[in-house]
Amino acid sequence: MELLYVADLVGTFVFAISGVMVASAKKFDVFGAFVIAFVTAIGGGTLRDILIGSLPVGWIQDVTYIFVIMVACLCSVLFSRYIINLSKTLFLFDTIGIAVFTILGLQKALDVGTPAVVAVMMGTISAVFGGVVRDVLCNEEPLIFRKELYATPCIFGGVLYLILDRSGLIQPAVIGITIAGIIIVRLLAVKRHWSLPLINLEKIRH
């Protein structure tokens, strides 16, 4: 679908901007900022492509992604005063981004014949692992392992997609409902401060 491709580029753009913001907080130089923007935007999809053996990775086969990230970096610097005021809009697009990344990642995994459980994992990896690579390169503990309900909506969305897809619904409906579902779960999670329980093997010891 054309629309999904455009949404993918928009997600890439927004992820890249969030990468520049993190790099700015770390006081990196412009090269470092570009690298962080890049891995944030395409790190998840790159890991997925490597694991399933779809090489060269996606952004080598379609350089549009590289240019979108370059433009995002440029915009971050040129319009930084506006971007900071746009945080709510960015959050919305970020949420659309993880929804689209999840679905495209899941579809790509299914296309190469992976089992359902792997496809859901690949969808989730596509959406959230760019942030993990970003945090590793910034020498920070990955945020999603502790603080935010970020991966759960993707896992939920992946399962939802598979159920809807097997129910015989037409593709656009499956995709639309899944995106809506991921966005709703994520917005609710943030609004109501939902978070996953921490793992704590100690407390049971007593």
Place this chain on the structure above:
Amino acid sequence: MELLYVADLVGTFVFAISGVMVASAKKFDVFGAFVIAFVTAIGGGTLRDILIGSLPVGWIQDVTYIFVIMVACLCSVLFSRYIINLSKTLFLFDTIGIAVFTILGLQKALDVGTPAVVAVMMGTISAVFGGVVRDVLCNEEPLIFRKELYATPCIFGGVLYLILDRSGLIQPAVIGITIAGIIIVRLLAVKRHWSLPLINLEKIRH
């Protein structure tokens, strides 16, 4: 060999449990704990598969590993009080795990035609690199670079395997002796506090 496959799954199970324990110490949430368990258990084999070009990686082709890790995570939480008392048993299984991972990694490398020195490296990577990826994702210095004699038994085992294999012994004997050798070296190393010399270019400067 069927037995080696079972031992591989047991090793995966024990590595995943050790990953959950690390995640618990880091106060990650359940998603973070699953990711850490996962990379600890399959990180080494995944890196090996990528480097030698055996894609999709192993656990995508046989999802048994994914389910074993899920069960290990569940068991960690449900039986955590017992697991802590089982530390000696876990250490034993962990040692069997690195032995089996080494052999299977080495065999897989030989199967795709890598030279002997690469095969030994791939065996060692299979056994120890899951722990490295775990430490990187936990934002810790990799343990095996400093404190524990962990990789050396694997390198020793890899070389032993190749020597035995070329001596004309039957496969089960080669495998059995190699596993025994790795376990003995590792147990001795821990018992007698063997460690590798630190690298120190400074001291020679004076």
Place this chain on the structure above:
Amino acid sequence: MELLYVADLVGTFVFAISGVMVASAKKFDVFGAFVIAFVTAIGGGTLRDILIGSLPVGWIQDVTYIFVIMVACLCSVLFSRYIINLSKTLFLFDTIGIAVFTILGLQKALDVGTPAVVAVMMGTISAVFGGVVRDVLCNEEPLIFRKELYATPCIFGGVLYLILDRSGLIQPAVIGITIAGIIIVRLLAVKRHWSLPLINLEKIRH
């Protein structure tokens, strides 16, 4: 070209020595030092090979690199007193190293048919990403994101190579001028303390 292959091995050797030096500063053991030497020397090329799908990775197909790194580790320890006095020579060879890594990485990317912009990226990744992986494994912030003008000469060299190559010059001239260009830019950058501007979205906010 034979000469480029030899220069590649020399670059590998020097990168490995710089890795041992970092490992020594981190007080790793000899195994840790070998791993750090190894990833510093071949990390960039390995990532490039994975991304473009040239698997198994280069150093598996030609084990000369592995032996060069082993010899470099041995030399670091045996001749450490001299190496410290050789820092200027090492810096020169390091600079030649990044120049050669850039060109070989770029050529390999072009050989598999990547677009020009990707080829420049792959050349740069080949030259600088070994250092990034080294820093990540050492649990340090990657140096090149903040302090040194290290990647810029590679990007410059990559673009220069492509321009010269399309101008109809003979290959040896293209390679020679590109190497000279990268070395000059890097030496000037170090001599004159050039650095990239930091990214700072905050300052514009006021």
